[in-house]
Each structure stands twice: as structure tokens, then as C-alpha cells.
Amino acid sequence: xxxxxxxxxxxxxxxxxxxxxxxxxxxxxxxxxxxxxxxxxxxxxxxxxxxxxxxxxxxxxxxxxxxxxxxxxxxxxxxxxxxxxxxxxxxxxxxxxxxxxxxxxxxxxxxxxxxxxxxxxxxxxxxxxxxxxxxxxxxxxxxxxxxxxxxxxxxxxxxxxxxxxxxxxxxxxxxxxxxxxxxxxxxxxxxxxxxxxxxxxxxxxxxxxxxxxxxxxxxxxxxxxxxxxxxxxxxxxxxxxxxxxxxxxxxxxxxxxxxxxxxxxxxxxxxxxxxxxxxxxxxxxxxxxxxxxxxxxxxxxxxxxxxxxxxxxxxxxxxxxxxxxxxxxxxxxxxxxxxxxxxxxxxxxxxxxxxxxxxxxxxxxxxxxxxxxxxxxxxxxxxxxxxxxxxxxxxxxxxxxxxxxxxxxxxxxxxxxxxxxxxxxxxxxxxxxxxxxxxxxx
Numbered sequence: 001x002x003x004x005x006x007x008x009x010x011x012x013x014x015x016x017x018x019x020x021x022x023x024x025x026x027x028x029x030x031x032x033x034x035x036x037x038x039x040x041x042x043x044x045x046x047x048x049x050x051x052x053x054x055x056x057x058x059x060x061x062x063x064x065x066x067x068x069x070x071x072x073x074x075x076x077x078x079x080x081x082x083x084x085x086x087x088x089x090x091x092x093x094x095x096x097x098x099x100x101x102x103x104x105x106x107x108x109x110x111x112x113x114x115x116x117x118x119x120x121x122x123x124x125x126x127x128x129x130x131x132x133x134x135x136x137x138x139x140x141x142x143x144x145x146x147x148x149x150x151x152x153x154x155x156x157x158x159x160x161x162x163x164x165x166x167x168x169x170x171x172x173x174x175x176x177x178x179x180x181x182x183x184x185x186x187x188x189x190x191x192x193x194x195x196x197x198x199x200x201x202x203x204x205x206x207x208x209x210x211x212x213x214x215x216x217x218x219x220x221x222x223x224x225x226x227x228x229x230x231x232x233x234x235x236x237x238x239x240x241x242x243x244x245x246x247x248x249x250x251x252x253x254x255x256x257x258x259x260x261x262x263x264x265x266x267x268x269x270x271x272x273x274x275x276x277x278x279x280x281x282x283x284x285x286x287x288x289x290x291x292x293x294x295x296x297x298x299x300x301x302x303x304x305x306x307x308x309x310x311x312x313x314x315x316x317x318x319x320x321x322x323x324x325x326x327x328x329x330x331x332x333x334x335x336x337x338x339x340x341x342x343x344x345x346x347x348x349x350x351x352x353x354x355x356x357x358x359x360x361x362x363x364x365x366x367x368x369x370x371x372x373x374x375x376x377x378x379x380x381x382x383x384x385x386x387x388x389x390x391x392x393x394x395x396x397x398x399x400x401x402x403x404x405x406x407x408x409x410x411x412x413x414x415x416x417x418x419x420x421x422x423x424x425x426x427x428x429x430x431x432x433x434x435x436x437x438x439x440x441x442x
Contacts, residue, residue, distance in 0.1 A: 012065050015045055016074070020286045035145060038286045039381045042293020049298070065294065072376040075291040078284030079349065082084055082144045083168075084239045085281045087261020088274045089152050095262065098162050105159070105330060106166025109344075113139035113322045130363040132176050134372060137354035138315050140167050141344040143254075144255060144288060145383045148281075150343065155336045155431045156394075159327060161346060171252050171350055173197070175357045195250070203249040204259060207242060211263035219269040228276060235273050238264065251349075288349065289380070295352070296377045304371070311375045316345035316386070333431070334401060335394035342390030346379030398430065399442060 023037035043049055051064040065071060095102075118135025122128050143164045215238065222234040225416040239260050246256030264273050301308060324341030328334070354368045355376075417433055417440040419426050426442060433440045 012071050014289060015063060015065055016071070016287055018063075019045075020283055020288060023286070028092070034282075034286075035289060035384050036381060038289035039293040039296075039377070042290035043296050043298065044293075046290075046294030046296075048294070065290075069293060071287065075288045076253070077142055078287040080239065080243050080253055081277070081280045081284040082148075082288070083254045083257040084261040085277060086143065086147050087258040087263075088153070088265045088270060088277075089261075092262060092266060095165075098165075101159070101162035102165050105326060106163045107170075109163045109323050109326055110136070110139050110167055110170060112326065113319050116318050116322060118229070120314070120318070126364075126368075130358065130368070133354070133358040133361070133363045134368075136174050136177075137351045137358065137371065138347050139319065140171075140348040140350050140354065141319070142346065142348040142350075142380060142383060143168060144285060144349055144385075145380065146343060148285070149384065149387050154428050155332070155353065156340050156343065159332065159336065159340045163323070165258075167348070168252065168254060168258065171353070174354055178354070178361045178363060179355050184221060200246065200249045200251040200255075203245055203251070204255075207256070207259055208263065210262075211238075212266075213249065215263055216267050216269075219264075219267060219273075223269065223272075231272070232276050235264070235277055257354055288428050292349065292377050292380050297374070300370070300374060301378075304374075307371070308375060308378065311372070312382075315347065315375065317377065318340075320345040333398070335398040336431070338397055339390035339394035343383075343387050344391060346383045347376040347384055349376075349380065351376045364377055379395075394397070397442070 019038065019041045023034050023041060027034040027037040033103070045051060047062045047066055049064070050068040051058050054060050054066055055399055114132070114136040116135070118128075118132040121131040126134065141160075141164060146160050146164060147157065150160060152158065152161045218234055218238070219231070222231045225231075239257055242256035242260035242263075243253035244256070247253045264270055269318060320341040322341075323344050324337040327337035327340055332340070334377050350374060355364075355372055358364045359366055359369045417438060419429060419440055419442040430440055430442060
């Protein structure tokens with residue numbers, strides 16, 4: 001039994017809030033993405049870090065987390081809140097306009113990356129069924145990390161958004177497909193998949209209809225009270241209800257959170273909801289990333305660093321080439337294709353879910369899953385670095401293309417647009433100029 005001073009809930013809360021209060025300002029001052037900081041904190045204070053020596057040094061109890069499973073519910077809620085805030089930036093009109101990209105480009109990217117990785121693993125000795133399961137798991141990319149980095153309005157953000165939406169929707173079919181591949185589970189897996197698809201589809205339709213008529217009334221009543229607390233409570237009620245509904249139907253809770261965000265964005269209170277829930281976004285991301293860091297055992301990393309390095313580089317390289325190549329096939333500029341490919345190259349938090357399902361389906365061994373869990377954690381850690389690398393590559397490609405497209409003597413006097421700076425806004429402007437065949441120099 002814990003004393004009042006050894007309550008695990010308060011101890012874990014102290015570590016999480018302390019990390020958020022220290023990591024975000026410190027890394028912002030150093031101009032480093034706080035994603036890396038949170039994962040490093042998780043590695044340091046987790047069960048494989050300082051938490052492993054609490055018995056020898058009891059005072060470490062108050063600044064470590066010895067039980068990773070104890071904060072898993074907080075991490076899951078963090079992912080739900082992240083997807084909800086992303087949904088607030090979307091709209092049904094925009095999603096409908098992106099349907100071809102979501103189900104065309106998104107499905108092609110996921111299937112192509114999964115099959116290439118799967119067959120590569122099969123060639124090095126992994127049984128085919130397990131290799132395909134691992135391939136589909138590693139082909140997923142992190143919605144929680146990618147979209148906050150690039151937004152959803154620029155050419156890179158739009159391409160990434162389309163693929164990530166399809167991946168989130170495909171998560172449940174992937175898990176049930178693993179069940180269909182499992183020994184002695186063929187019929188149950190297929191029956192479960194069909195049931196989940198129709199039940200999940202019916203749940204989403206009911207949510208959309210109910211949201212269209214009930215949400216404006218709910219938020220109007222909350223707004224009349226002029227109470228920020230009640231307005232926030234209404235927001236959380238909608239998010240949690242939508243997540244529970246999709247989870248009960250067999251879908252991922254993050255699908256419900258995303259739909260809840262989109263539904264609220266359609267109301268006149270979307271902007272106010274986005275402002276009042278903004279503080280949750282950074283904290284939610286921090287909690288999730290700390291749990292990712294806890295899954296990394298530095299002793300295992302040290303013992304297998306060569307294999308892990310080859311695995312991380314191999315997965316990232318395959319996904320970057322496949323994603324960039326598909327974007328080029330659909331007409332994306334070289335710079336956009338390269339940046340999006342590198343940005344989407346690392347595995348995702350949902351990879352961990354699929355790996356657990358593959359172990360449960362007896363497609364891979366627990367030791368194999370542990371290896372790829374560490375690969376996934378490393379991939380998530382380097383995602384900000386990949387984003388920076390992709391941006392640098394894209395900038396050089398676009399500058400080289402601009403130089404090689406110099407006008408001839410007859411058109412030399414026509415002049416070109418000069419862009420000072422090539423950040424997110426510069427990319428959007430250059431994309432608009434390119435669509436209208438206007439020459440530019442960045």
C-alpha cells in the first residue's frame with residue numbers, strides 16, 4: 001500500500017507536468033522540436049531508465065514512472081485529443097473534395113509500402129504471413145506528429161493529410177486482416193471484419209446526422225451561460241462520446257475523435273472550440289510521446305544497435321521512395337514529392353497497435369515484436385529530423401529546377417517573381433505561381 005507521499009497517480013502526474021513545463025520552453029529556446037525532448041524524457045524516467053533503479057534509490061520514485069501501463073490511458077486520451085484538434089481544421093466539403101486523393105493516393109501508398117516492406121522481410125527469413133503483417137504495420141505514418149509539423153493547407157500538408165486519413169480508416173481492416181491470416185482464425189477474422197465494417201459505417205452515419213442537428217443547439221446553450229468551463233465540458237462530452245461510439249462499433253477511437261472535430265468545425269462555434277481546447281494539444285502530445293520513449297530499452301538498443309540502425313534506415317528509405325514516386329506519378333512537383341516522402345518515412349504510433357495484434361494472432365513472436373517496437377520508437381524520435389531533412393531537400397530541388405528553367409533571350413525581359421524565404425508560406429505561394437505558369441526565383 002502506498003503512503004500519501006508515494007501515490008503513483010500524483011507521482012506520474014508530477015513527472016508528466018514537470019516534463020511539459022521544462023521540455024517545451026527549453027527546447028523552444030534551443031530551436032529544437034520538443035518531440036525529441038519528450039521522447040528522451042520518457043527514455044530517462046521510464047521503467048528501463050531511472051525507474052529500473054528505484055529499489056536502490058527510493059527517492060527516485062517521485063521523478064520516475066515505474067509502471068508504463070499506468071499512464072497508457074492518459075496517452076490514449078492524448079491521441080484522441082490530438083485527432084480532435086486536427087478534425088477542427090477540416091470540413092466535410094474539404095474532405096469530399098479530397099476523396100480521390102484519400103482513397104486513390106492513400107490506398108496506393110499504404111498497400112505499395114506495406115507489400116514492398118513485407119516482401120523484403122520475407123526475403124530475409126520472416127514467414128510470409130508475419131512479413132505481410134509487419135509490412136502493413138511499418139507502412140503506417142504518424143498523424144499525431146506529421147500534421148502538427150506541416151499543417152493541412154500547404155501542398156505537402158494536403159498530400160500527407162490524404163494519406164494519413166486513409167491510414168486511420170484502414171487501421172481496423174488491417175487488424176482484422178491479421179486475424180484472417182492467423183492460424184485457425186480464418187473464418188472468425190472475415191466474419192468479424194464484415195460485422196465491424198457495417199456496424200462502424202452505421203455508427204458514423206448516425207453520428208453525422210445527430211451532430212448536424214444536436215451540436216448547434218448544444219453549443220448555443222453552453223454559449224448562453226457565458227461560462228468557459230461549461231463550454232469546455234460540452235467539447236469534451238462530444239469528443240469522448242464520439243470516441244466511445246466508434247470504439248464500441250469496433251473502430252478506432254481516433255476515428256470518432258476526428259469525426260467529432262469535423263462536425264464541430266461545421267458549426268459557427270468551431271473557432272471558439274479550437275481556441276478553448278488548444279492548451280490540451282501540446283500536453284496531450286507530450287503524454288503520448290513520453291510513453292513512446294518508455295518503450296525503448298537502452299540496453300536492448302546497445303546490444304542490437306547495428307540491426308536496429310539497418311532496420312530504421314531500410315524502412316524509412318522504402319517508404320520515402322514509394323511515397324515520393326507515387327506523388328510524382330499523380331503530378332506533384334519534385335520538391336513536394338521529396339519532402340512528403342521523407343516526412344512520411346517513419347513508422348507511427350498505430351504501428352504499435354498492429355504489432356500487438358500480430359503477436360496475438362500468432363503471426364510473429366514476442367521478441368520480433370519487441371525489436372520492431374524499438375524501431376518504431378526510434379522512427380518517431382527522428383520524425384522532426386526527417387521533416388527538416390525533407391524541407392532542405394525540397395528547397396534545393398526547387399531552386400535547382402528554377403535555375404534550370406531560366407528564360408531564353410526573347411523572354412528574359414519578361415521578369416520573374418522573387419520569393420524571399422521558402423518556408424510554409426513560401427511553398428504555398430510558389431505552388432500557386434507554378435500552377436499559373438509564372439516563373440519565380442526563391
